[in-house]
Amino acid sequence: MNTIKVSVPSTSANLGSGFDVVAIAHDAYRESLVLTVIDGGRGEITVESGSRKVAFQKNTAGLAASLIMEEYGISADLRISLTKSIPTGLGLGSSGASAAASVYAMNLAFDLGLSDNEMVRYAMLGETASSGTPHADNVSAALLGGITIVRSTDPMDCVSFRPEYGPNLLTVIPYVRLKNKTRSAREMIPTTVETDRAIDNSRRLSSLIHGLITGDRKSLYFGLNDAIYERSRISLYPYLDMFREKMLELGAVGVCASGAGPSILAFLDEQSDIRSMEKAASSIMGSFKLRFRMVSSGICGGARVE
């Protein structure tokens, strides 16, 4: 019997114009996974989230582990125990975190020598247990840390970097539960876009990447905006425009939806008046009759052994 404990951070994907491509790892939350390997078993996987047993195929950690087991012909029994602290279904990469932690633990436990990109691939496939559609953004940030760009999905290829300027992040997390949010959110994305809007988004995305790497305030401001993807899901975070306007007034660098929402992510710097932002958030969320939490965080590393 062999036990390994790993942890992964919360993550925010998309960042406005970087839909399905860009994500950031932050220390708003960090949660752990314990993998126990029982040799001589028959390849059975049990998954416990807190004290609740869940079917492994329906859990992102369980599915990711089973894919690896199958591909590497592993016959040991696995016990995966998740201690969830990233709020689920709120756009903070909770489902991706479990998948990422599972793959990271499997790689170490069985000494598989997986590359970063191979880990991202397995975690992405594992996350389909929750999202239906494979997407690598959250899992890449949860695994590799920093800011990640999914450069390619075929072959899977991600690059991660950790910019010198920070950034300082603020997450506004409303307590809204939407059943199957991730699936429905995907259905809200239009199947075609007008070229002019696509080019408009290319401008924003170029700004975003420039801003994320260099810290250029104006590039981040232009980039943390989107006219297609974030916009098409506005009903999932109807308060976003009010937030954006108010937070920018109070000196935020930029504001965007965190993943498919409902959480909001703001990039801050020394010009930002956080105290007034808290008051503004109370007033805006109050008008939507929503309870919420605000968490200040910074960019952080990815998966690690605990």
Place this chain on the structure above:
Amino acid sequence: MNTIKVSVPSTSANLGSGFDVVAIAHDAYRESLVLTVIDGGRGEITVESGSRKVAFQKNTAGLAASLIMEEYGISADLRISLTKSIPTGLGLGSSGASAAASVYAMNLAFDLGLSDNEMVRYAMLGETASSGTPHADNVSAALLGGITIVRSTDPMDCVSFRPEYGPNLLTVIPYVRLKNKTRSAREMIPTTVETDRAIDNSRRLSSLIHGLITGDRKSLYFGLNDAIYERSRISLYPYLDMFREKMLELGAVGVCASGAGPSILAFLDEQSDIRSMEKAASSIMGSFKLRFRMVSSGICGGARVE
């Protein structure tokens, strides 16, 4: 009477996935414009390109100057003399160069105090004399130098940067003349794109910007590629795929069409075998029965007084 002489570099726009957004200034060519201001005139503009007189409204330098004259109520006569050395109609920013040089000279001659973005805007509008549709990519690079990102067109906003790693560039310029190429090239762009392809391009574009800033070889490789815009105009440079394959084999970092073509731009580094590339280019261009020229260049500054 007051005379000012300025020069501007050749430029390559798009760079694969950065259609209408990204451009680079290179010292493959540099050409000059002489602006003579004759006080007490009636606001007449004469444009000479070499020894040939051209109608100012049909010339990008003339149109740009006339727009500024009108907006600033300038009543002097202007004589614009262009010494074209950037080959025209070959995707090297020739029409944008004239517009950029004209605006740069006007700003100095009349001490207008235009910001970089205001200069880009006038030059962009001037370039419509040639292209029909305003686009700011070439003119931004010709004015500001380095690599430029058009972050926004409303308000006009560009950012320019000069990366530490180089890059080394190679331009392959076939002598093909297509009448009204820029206009027709624009009509080849589809009016809508499937979202999946747009996201695929977002990945490439994110890689491109990351690669351009950091010099990351793999990011440049992924980014100097496009599945929508460059692809839709492949008939303007039917040899691109052969070139790309061969040049990558010979150690190029990445290969793309320069603007709307027909020229090709390659990013090189110490792994690149330029000599063999010359031979390969001869063989490929020979098979298309095209004469061509290859020019090695580097990134360079923008408009300047001579």
